[in-house]
Amino acid sequence: MSASPDRPLVPEWLAVPRDVNALAAEVWPDAAHRDDRGEVVVGGVSASALRAQFGTPLYVLDEDGVRARAREVKAAFDAATARHGIHARVYYASKAFLSTEVVRWVTGEGLAVDVATGGELAVALAAGADPARLGLHGNNKSVAELERAIEIGVGSIVVDSLIEVERLAVISDRAGRRGESAQNVLIRVNTGVHAETHDFLATAHEDQKFGFSLAAAPAVAARIRELPSLRLVGLHCHIGSQIFGTAGFAESASRLADLYAELLAGGDLPVLNLGGGFGIAYTSVDEPTPIAQLAEGIVDAVARECEVRGVPLPNLAFEPGRAIVGRAGITLYEVGTVKPVVVSDELTRLYVSVDGGMSDNARPALYGAQYSARLAARVSDAAPALARVVGRHCESGDIVVDAEYLPGDVAPGDLLAVPATGAYCFSLASNYNYVPRPPVVAVSGGAARVIVRGETIEDLLARDLGVTGDVSASPLAASDRTPAPKESA
Template sequence: MPDDAAAAVVSGALAPEWLALPDDPNDLAPGVWPASAHRDADGALVIAGIPAPELVRTFGTPVLVLDEDEARDRARRTLRAFGDAAARHGGRARVYYAGKAFLSTEVARWMIDAGLNVDVCSAGELAVALAAGVPASRIGFHGNNKRVFELERAVEVGVGTIIVDSDIEIERLAAITERLDRRQTVLVRVNSGVHAETHHFLATAHEDQKFGFTLEAAERAVERIHELELVDFAGLHCHIGSQIFGTAGFRESASRVLELHARLLEQERFTATGADGSVEPVLNLGGGFGIAYTRADTPTPIAELADGIVDAVADECAVRGIPLPVLAFEPGRSIIGTPGVTLYEVGTTKSVQVDTGSAVAERRYVSVDGGMSDNARPALYGAQYSARLASREGVEGPVLSRVVGLHCESGDVVVDHEYLPGDVTPGDLLAVPATGAYCAPLASNYNHVPRPPVVAVTGGTARIIVRGERIEDLLARDAGIDTGSAVAEGEE
């Protein structure tokens, strides 16, 4: 057995069961990378027609690269999938892009161009959507603690839907709509009691958490809304979690929520009207559709998800003898996650020996010039990612590696488990796929590290859509620095 193969087998004692030893540690797993990703004749990773080394020469590292065509295509396919599924039952569907996954003015415009609406959950996200030219009527506003000024701004600009989350918020809206003399349409967020089969912190439909009303409390909340002159009730909202594969959870949750929906129909609680003046009950089932972060992940295709979820709702409506409501969905990660690839430069490598109890195994640590400041998800959730050499193809066999960042934290892990070529060396470029969602939005300046730029690529061209920071930008926020009298380096 060659030495590199022997090393792979020994280090495999530290590998999780889901991580298979690859035949080629340079391959790009389908579904994990953007469809445009491939290697050129020199072995370099190419995204949307641009080699990774060229991107790095222009924009430096780290850099988050977004394949614009992939993002636009995923948005269009998502809208088409849910629209077609609803139309087969004589209904209609709306899709809101969940801006919390990643929002910039450019991305908001991509979503609107594709026919989607936009979901926001803060004054800042609302400001970005409006700055992008998103019509306020096509915006949904989420959040468990919308501050008074945020609600005022939403009502003032004519946000299409506010998803109310508490009794206090209902009273705030009552006062605001009366003071501004403006009508406002709302949905009531409910907890169906269905838990997403995912990480505990990502499951958002169980009772012991901060979002929404229980089904019983939601019915009382709708009664209170019905008493308000300027607040119109459009329907119910339920989001069961994130990174979900399959439709079983959505089916069970829809069944429970439709019980309440049917009672509210009987009580004639729906007051929001459509363009023709008729009442249009809405059922928003949120998002949370999963993507592949590693080759072991098998996400459900969006068309299959749409058919399964809409069929389940239609079946439950038929059982109850009620019409299919307007269905709404809020995907974010499944649209923008896979189009994103983060490029890093390797700084150092080292190997450590680990006593497994039955053998001494070896793991290699590959340090890159980013980390938890540009991707907090591994530290927050134990999220798993993949990695590949981006500047060339490796010539040595696979070695179990852990990609880590430059921060002073032992938990600063970028990719926990991956097989990389044994000849990874300082100066190489490393690419981590599926970083389009929840990386840039969660980025920080930990250890005073500037946040990287976001670059959109399409048809062989690249442009910055979110500027990267410099150390000067960080110093500009420090009120203890007197820039007028600061002594330049090297001066007396």
């Protein structure tokens, strides 16, 4: 993150806003706005009403926004593939945000679901997802997870190592899955395309844990085709996350097409799964590629590569997660302290401490991710002040929003909202410093309901087998921060 020469320690991209109360449309949920009193309202429910009913920190998810985005993404890929006479399957990448309600929302809008562990598989099944429309990933699936996948008839399994191929073949054979009932598998391939993203988010380069190299994949395909309990149905690749533009996808498609054409000589290969990783806006300067443009560009690139090689265009699959749920979420915090810190002769920064932090949003600490913030329960005409929103944890890297302009009169008790937290915040949440994880509330049509219960200190102590006595008698046991949740607002 570079700084502006005339504003030391201020990121180049961060401009002083004309209106420090404005909500950037590309960052906030479609259902978010300020009402006549200046309050942020999402799904017809005000931020202060949400705090009064559910406490803070609080994950808030716009149900209508998730559903609308699922429909939009599916329609975009359906249209892009239909132009070439093929079909698309869109999987929701459940690692972005997973609960039974969200699974019901996305499957209700026609999406399949991608899971990577036995736990994620259990949630999808508990939500009533059709096992045939589930895809199972993972570089180290356990025997129990593979057995469960075979037992329930999971639609496809993406294999990640030769050991797993052999292991899965034995399990599938033991279950009587041979011939027409053989288990469908795809081979995870590293195309060598490096996404323009954080190193930990780029997943197609060779020196990492996922998949097979392009050179190794043909031998893997030959082995799978020798096994009567497995059916090779396709190739899978994923070049990374939070990607803007189509160039990386096009280059990856070109390399994958060479392998696809080679493998066709040994039998049908009806599916190419190009993964996901489509970016969203976290700040007002982010410019994610519109999903229709992404879909058209990626599908056209694959079609072009297949035409050049004289091979049939297969059906395509995609796995968006963040693109479905990211912008639909906000997190509400209460400000605890505000401290001006002189960092240079030219710069004073307000450190705004909130009642959450890296336990409910680990992405800034993990990836240096940038976020935005706004006062949520009022507007202010105070001059903008450079602020850093920080958490309550015993880490100097416990940063929620690294750099933002907030009203200079931000004060203890203010309600702060951080948008674009629908993806990977809840999923990566922890109990660091023994902080209970927040609840998740869905809003729609002026009503709010808890879809994932928040934890209490009593919940955390219940797992400690050395605890003696009645922990519920402690005034902090029920919760150190939230009132008892009600069903609607």
